[in-house]
Amino acid sequence: MIETESLTKRFGGLTAVDNLTLKVNDGEVFGFLGPNGAGKTTTVRMLSCLISKTSGEARIAGYEVGKEADSLSIRKLIGFVPDNVGLYDDLSAYDNLDFYGKLYDCAEAQRKENIQRFLTMLGLWEKRDVMAGTFSKGMKQKLAIARALIHEPKLLFMDEPTANLDPESAKTVRDFILELKKEERTIFLNTHNLDEAQRICDRIGILRTKLIATGTPQELEKALSSGGGTRKTVVLLQEQATDAILAGVRKLPAVGSVTAEGNKLEVALGDPEKQNAAVVEAIVKAGGHIQSMTIVGASLEDVYLKLVKEGGGS
Amino acid sequence: MRLSKSRIIAAKDFKTFRKKKNIIYSLVVVPILIAVLIPGVIGYVALSAKNTSRMSPAELVVLLPAFLFFYVILGSYLSTPIASYTIAGEKVEKSLEPLLATPTTDSEILLGKGIAAFFPPLAAVLGGSALFMLLMNLATKGKLGYYYFPDWNSAIVILLLLPLALLMSVQMNVIISSRVTDIRSGQQLGGLTILPFAGLYVAGELNLINLGDTSNLLIIAGALVVVDVLLFFVSRATFRREEILTKWK
Numbered sequence A: 001m002i003e004t005e006s007l008t009k010r011f012g013g014l015t016a017v018d019n020l021t022l023k024v025n026d027g028e029v030f031g032f033l034g035p036n037g038a039g040k041t042t043t044v045r046m047l048s049c050l051i052s053k054t055s056g057e058a059r060i061a062g063y064e065v066g067k068e069a070d071s072l073s074i075r076k077l078i079g080f081v082p083d084n085v086g087l088y089d090d091l092s093a094y095d096n097l098d099f100y101g102k103l104y105d106c107a108e109a110q111r112k113e114n115i116q117r118f119l120t121m122l123g124l125w126e127k128r129d130v131m132a133g134t135f136s137k138g139m140k141q142k143l144a145i146a147r148a149l150i151h152e153p154k155l156l157f158m159d160e161p162t163a164n165l166d167p168e169s170a171k172t173v174r175d176f177i178l179e180l181k182k183e184e185r186t187i188f189l190n191t192h193n194l195d196e197a198q199r200i201c202d203r204i205g206i207l208r209t210k211l212i213a214t215g216t217p218q219e220l221e222k223a224l225s226s227g228g229g230t231r232k233t234v235v236l237l238q239e240q241a242t243d244a245i246l247a248g249v250r251k252l253p254a255v256g257s258v259t260a261e262g263n264k265l266e267v268a269l270g271d272p273e274k275q276n277a278a279v280v281e282a283i284v285k286a287g288g289h290i291q292s293m294t295i296v297g298a299s300l301e302d303v304y305l306k307l308v309k310e311g312g313g314s
Numbered sequence B: 001m002r003l004s005k006s007r008i009i010a011a012k013d014f015k016t017f018r019k020k021k022n023i024i025y026s027l028v029v030v031p032i033l034i035a036v037l038i039p040g041v042i043g044y045v046a047l048s049a050k051n052t053s054r055m056s057p058a059e060l061v062v063l064l065p066a067f068l069f070f071y072v073i074l075g076s077y078l079s080t081p082i083a084s085y086t087i088a089g090e091k092v093e094k095s096l097e098p099l100l101a102t103p104t105t106d107s108e109i110l111l112g113k114g115i116a117a118f119f120p121p122l123a124a125v126l127g128g129s130a131l132f133m134l135l136m137n138l139a140t141k142g143k144l145g146y147y148y149f150p151d152w153n154s155a156i157v158i159l160l161l162l163p164l165a166l167l168m169s170v171q172m173n174v175i176i177s178s179r180v181t182d183i184r185s186g187q188q189l190g191g192l193t194i195l196p197f198a199g200l201y202v203a204g205e206l207n208l209i210n211l212g213d214t215s216n217l218l219i220i221a222g223a224l225v226v227v228d229v230l231l232f233f234v235s236r237a238t239f240r241r242e243e244i245l246t247k248w249k
Helices: A040-047 A068-077 A093-103 A108-121 A137-149 A167-182 A194-200 A217-226 A243-250 A272-285 A300-313 B003-017 B021-046 B057-092 B096-100 B106-144 B152-177 B183-205 B214-238 B241-246
Strands: A002-011 A014-024 A029-033 A055-060 A078-081 A155-159 A186-191 A203-208 A210-215 A232-237 A255-261 A264-269 A290-296
Touching: A002 A040, A014 A040, A014 A203, A014 A210, A029 A040, A029 A194, A040 A055, A040 A155, A040 A186, A068 A078, A078 A137, A093 A108, A093 A137, A093 B003, A108 A137, A137 A155, A137 A167, A137 B096, A167 A186, A167 A194, A186 A194, A194 A300, A203 A217, A203 A300, A210 A217, A210 A300, A217 A300, A232 A272, A243 A255, A243 A264, A243 A272, A264 A272, A272 A290, B003 B057, B003 B106, B021 B057, B021 B106, B057 B096, B057 B106, B057 B152, B057 B183, B096 B241, B106 B152, B106 B214, B152 B183, B152 B214
Parallel strands: A029 A186, A029 A203, A078 A155, A155 A186
Antiparallel strands: A002 A014, A002 A055, A203 A210, A232 A264, A232 A290, A255 A264
């Protein structure tokens, strides 16, 4: 759906996006993580044909970004939720959506149906005749999402859709994105929220002007672990950890370090999913009884912070 | 350029500012007030038999076209709050970004905004000037012995100068709106667009220019056409989506 190659944007002497090469597949939810000023919004604006690229190439569903003739076609097939909702406060929720439906050339019947459908899905149908200006932040955000979907776009750009929302509203928005995911829409999600990215996104890209890493959340966690990361298995025993148990576990070749505190063992491993069986065997052999085992990996947060820090230094 | 898109944008703007009471009041009240007040003053004060400094018919026919020119000033003045609201208002509400993300071109958006800011004041001023001419005719018939309005000059002022002045005001406001941060500043600066017309009116009153002369009116109209064309290119250059999103503050 989205392909970019060495996509670059400069504002005067400032490089906002540097040589971004990326591919987002059809029906994928792609999370774009990065600190403020990393170039996430600039990337989305370039891909939405709102601002021009300085160099490089980008294609949306085969249409070329930056080509005047393709710009309108691209804008027709995308939905856009900006970081500022930008609703018309003096228009009702219904009229806000109706206006955009008309601009996207939705037939009247389809427009009416979609307005009802999306407002209902987002819990705003009862408020359809209320002025958008009186809505809470969460309601406005939901309305902005409904607006972006009014023409049923194949690709949805969302620029930090849960930023500044209370936990309940943020959850509603996240759940709605998950619903959209089921409809196999392609979603490009700019976010600061690592937990959100981990829960919603199929793949994640970490940007700090340059694209630092891409992969599934699991792949990114694994990549950090294999590079000297911090994944470990926490074992709770039914008894205190004995010297025999510690020695048995330490003998295993895959084990990096072992620490014990009461009945809790922390075993550093390169690939816990594969190596835990050997740990279990060693503990049982040494006479231990296992209550529970938990893999505590490098979290996405660890990955993000490490990569952004390294990326910043480069 | 698809006019349908501009019409949709204009219709939305009409709907939005219909709820702005100050805009509606100024559109309705000011033209009517002037239409009633000036003939009232002329009819019942200047031409009253009790008034010793009564105007002669010769003085009246100099004064009347200048009064009509007042509606050119008014048109320019009334378009300012709407034009400021349609552009600077979108900027303040940050609603331009999602609008620009729709499959509409800059020209279609600009035209839609222009239509929204152009036609309501035009309709209000046309209505007001028609009422003015009617009341002024009634007020001066006794003195002049004929109905002064309409004449060719009034047709030129109302049907040619007024739309051209309005167009100039709308375009000036688009340019001003791109440089201000709030609607109020836009309106205050936009209000300055009446200055050239106010200057002409004063010059007319001071007999520096004869606003009852057809060739003078046509020269002013010609100058306005040139200014409008120039402003079109300037406002078109100002209203570029990349500039709006990255430089408009």
